[in-house]
Amino acid sequence: xxxxxxxxxxxxxxxxxxxxxxxxxxxxxxxxxxxxxxxxxxxxxxxxxxxxxxxxxxxxxxxxxxxxxxxxxxxxxxxxxxxxxxxxxxxxxxxxxxxxxxxxxxxxxxxxxxxxxxxxxxxxxxxxxxxxxxxxxxxxxxxxx
Amino acid sequence: xxxxxxxxxxxxxxxxxxxxxxxxxxxxxxxxxxxxxxxxxxxxxxxxxxxxxxxxxxxxxxxxxxxxxxxxxxxxxxxxxxxxxxxxxxxxxxxxxxxxxxxxxxxxxxxxxxxxxxxxxxxxxxxxxxxxxxxxxxxxxxx
Numbered sequence: 001x002x003x004x005x006x007x008x009x010x011x012x013x014x015x016x017x018x019x020x021x022x023x024x025x026x027x028x029x030x031x032x033x034x035x036x037x038x039x040x041x042x043x044x045x046x047x048x049x050x051x052x053x054x055x056x057x058x059x060x061x062x063x064x065x066x067x068x069x070x071x072x073x074x075x076x077x078x079x080x081x082x083x084x085x086x087x088x089x090x091x092x093x094x095x096x097x098x099x100x101x102x103x104x105x106x107x108x109x110x111x112x113x114x115x116x117x118x119x120x121x122x123x124x125x126x127x128x129x130x131x132x133x134x135x136x137x138x139x140x141x142x143x144x145x
Numbered sequence: 146x147x148x149x150x151x152x153x154x155x156x157x158x159x160x161x162x163x164x165x166x167x168x169x170x171x172x173x174x175x176x177x178x179x180x181x182x183x184x185x186x187x188x189x190x191x192x193x194x195x196x197x198x199x200x201x202x203x204x205x206x207x208x209x210x211x212x213x214x215x216x217x218x219x220x221x222x223x224x225x226x227x228x229x230x231x232x233x234x235x236x237x238x239x240x241x242x243x244x245x246x247x248x249x250x251x252x253x254x255x256x257x258x259x260x261x262x263x264x265x266x267x268x269x270x271x272x273x274x275x276x277x278x279x280x281x282x283x284x285x286x287x288x
Contacts, residue, residue, distance in 0.1 A: 108280055110277045111276045112270075113269030140275075
């Protein structure tokens with residue numbers, strides 16, 4: 001499949017044209033995903049509410065029934081449950097790394113095995129996040145391995 | 146459903162272990178000419194041992210995500226449980242005699258346990274390298 005990207009001036013309206021042989025389920029779901037794309041999450045810090053772009057989130061973790069977003073050097077609380085966020089950001093660069101963590105693949109610097117039988121993802125901000133063995137195939141699929 | 150999959154895994158492990166012990170006994174009889182006679186009573190005992198050995202994996206189950214430190218502690222407990230279970234199994238089946246033989250057996254179990262851990266770690270390292278290569282190529286494409 002050929003992909004054409006064209007940069008246009010600010011005055012023109014952005015558009016996506018899909019040229020396909022047949023409009024099938026796959027095409028429709030891709031279009032739906034693009035239309036419903038919500039790449040902003042609301043993060044709470046004390047009394048303030050912030051709009052956080054998904055690209056800035058390193059990982060999302062559930063701790064004692066609370067959910068937190070971790071950016072490069074800040075932590076925000078979310079009012080949503082982990083599974084709700086997982087559904088919301090489906091198709092983005094996040095994957096479930098353990099029972100309590102969603103990890104942004106694009107923020108992983110490298111992965112190393114641990115003697116405990118799990119994998120440790122070292123992130124660009126030098127934080128380490130555990131990747132359970134059972135979720136490694138999910139990561140590999142995302143990377144096209 | 147979650148507990149069902151745990152029970153399923155426990156039974157699969159027990160059956161695999163049982164099959165391994167029986168196959169080893171057959172190989173010993175065939176290859177080394179040692180005549181180990183296995184009666185139906187022994188088969189029941191072997192299956193019971195396989196069940197008990199498989200149950201040692203219970204130490205790794207947890208509702209919460211365990212920290213690295215907690216996993217390491219549980220690995221030590223698991224190793225001790227495997228040692229005790231295997232030695233008790235040998236005692237029940239009356240396969241070795243004398244304190245010295247038991248010490249040698251304990252050392253052999255420890256060596257096999259750590260070889261298995263090392264092999265798992267090596268396989269994981271290979272898998273991690275594959276993932277890292279792909280991560281690097283993605284990053285390179287992005288830049």
